Amino acid sequence: MKTSFIIPLCTVIGATCLSLTAQADMISEGKALHDKNCMGCHQAEIYKRDNRKVKTLAYLGTSVENCNTQLGTGWFPEDVQAVTKYLNATYYKLK
Numbered sequence: 001m002k003t004s005f006i007i008p009l010c011t012v013i014g015a016t017c018l019s020l021t022a023q024a025d026m027i028s029e030g031k032a033l034h035d036k037n038c039m040g041c042h043q044a045e046i047y048k049r050d051n052r053k054v055k056t057l058a059y060l061g062t063s064v065e066n067c068n069t070q071l072g073t074g075w076f077p078e079d080v081q082a083v084t085k086y087l088n089a090t091y092y093k094l095k
């Protein structure tokens, strides 16, 4: 009786821990991709300038996608998402 209660509980907690780890992994992967590919035309200053263009999370994704297309990196959607998450966690902090 006891074990049948504990096992589902661990599964739920485990899934939460896993998804937190996945988030952190995604951000560090995004940073690696960004630092390798995205510093050619602009430095990180562009994300911090007073008149920066990105004001929403959706538009951040669009900007990353646009610059990525110009660059022709051949990133997968997950890569674009990882870089978007990294830029948001580090600079934009949009909800």
Ligand code: HEC
Binding pocket: 034, 037, 038, 039, 040, 041, 042, 046, 047, 051, 052, 053, 054, 060, 063, 064, 067, 068, 070, 071, 083, 087
């Ligand atoms: C071919 C040159 C070029 C490359 C390479 C490039 N960008 Fe850009 N990026 C630009 C230009 C130019 C702007 C400014 C556009 C403007 O001011 O309207 C910009 C703006 C941005 C912005 C919006 C900044 C703001 O105002 O808030 C983001 C985000 C961004 N780039 C992300 C990236 C990412 C991620 C990569 C790597 C995939 C990348 N860029 C690579 C040219 C480039």
